[in-house]
Amino acid sequence: MYRYIIRRLIQMVPLLIGISILVFLLVHLSPGDPIRMLLGEDATEEDVERLNAIYGFDLPLHIQYFRWLSNALRGNLGVSIRQGIPVTTLIFERMGATLELAIVSVIIAILLGIPLGIVAAVKRGSVWDYLSMIVALLGVSTPSFWLALMLLSHVALKVEFLPMFGRDGSVFKGLWILVTQFRADELLTGLRYVLLPAFSIGASMMAIITRLTRSSLLEVLGKDYIRTARAKGLGDRIVVLKHALRNALLPVITIVGIQFGAMLGGAVVTETVFAWPGVGRLIVNAISQRDFPIIQGGVLMMAIIFTMVNLAVDLSYALVNPRIRYD
């Protein structure tokens, strides 16, 4: 087991180096000269050269890369061209909001998807089964940002409880306050703001979870050990929830992990729709302003988080499922 973990960690190194090279090159593929864009057409050649020297754009590409990488490793991702604020500061201010959004989306998807999948499998051919099928089909076919727009115009505009834009307080901080001080107000405010954006991102994952829970549970319910359990005279509820579900949920866990990246990607656009103050919106705004250090830093951070989550999922899967081979 330890050897497996260490091997996976070592495998991460070339991947992370690859990610850094790709992110670095991405910006240098760009046809426009950011300095010229920043200074406008009236800029003198001298000004351009001076700023190029400050940002290091005049050095050979590989030297620029190593400089950028050694800075990045020390937590310095450069300074925003437009705002003059360190990129790391900008990203860390917003990372919490993005992670909160992604995590709440996953929780919503699990809380809705698994029960619906269970009901669909147990009551096969019933109204619930068809409902789950429709949810699954629509969920994977609906772009999250359009769902966000629809929730905005058809729910947020009509239900006063759910605000249209922004974020107020943090759900996790609210949870902490609830546990320590028995006050629910902060949690409630946080939830009011996060609910709609999280649902629009989580809908597709909910669809996938519903479908997978259903098919996986159906398969497990046909196994011999379930028949044995039933033959022992155990009730339906215990057989399904205690015996079958445990095995049926293994593929669901994997999918949750794989889909987490899609959540982060979906969050990028949904954040702009709901004016959610996260990294996604930061990146999208930076793109329209051609603020390359922010784009670079933002994409890099998202990719690193994504990779870490995938690693965590792989490792936890190995823990949950003792049958996995470590070699």
Add this chain to the structure above:
Amino acid sequence: MKQLLRSKSALTGLIIIGILIFVAIFADRIVPKDPYEMDIWESFRPPEGLRGEYILGTDDMGRDVLSRIIMGSRVSLLVAAVATGVSLFFGVTLGAVAGYVGGTTDAIIMRLMDLILAFPSVLLAIAIVAALGPGVANAMLAIAIVRIPAMVRVTRSTVLNLKEEEFVVAGKALGLSHTRILFRHILINCYAPILVVATLNMGTAITVEATLSFLGLGAQPPTISWGRMLALGRDAIRSAPYITLFPGLAIVFTVLGFNFLGDGLRDISDPQLRGR
């Protein structure tokens, strides 16, 4: 083909896609109004239904929403088709080589794919277009790049399975070249799973294209695309929510069609997975 028509889901998908292709090809003939014509006096007319002048209403510039949706189908389908075609070509080639040759070549190709998969795909597509500059061609390229790994994986695993089959061994014994065995004998036998992934990729490509256009990174004005219609309609979301409703429904309808077809094809090619 017979099986295709017997599968309910594949048939539904085929019908939807057939309608869409028809609409896209004859878009300029079936539009009820000129999709580009602005008329400020007619702006924000709500949907009037089939009998009305503006069936799905008008946008902020008084342009007919239905005509614009019909016209917009062209860009969506074209971008998705070209992007899927490109990812199909490179994905199948790389996947086939990786699976057939194995060893270091395989390792290099697969590590490159891991690298692409290390980014959330929508974010990578956005970043690529942001770097290359907005536009239809760059959007196609970006979508193609993020969809290549799926093609490579499915091709590689099918080729790996077929590599040890008797007909391949026979081909080698006959002294056929590796290229000939791979591209004439092996690939011809693994079209089914590749076709499934390509079909499902079309749906994803439509979504990503809409996302890019929504962010202003895809088709540029005056070209009409569904994503851009959503972006424009967003400003009027309080007063005229229907402007964002209908182009979105068009996207859902299209993606649904490809998902139906993909699922149906999978059921046919792999009966064990039926009903999943």
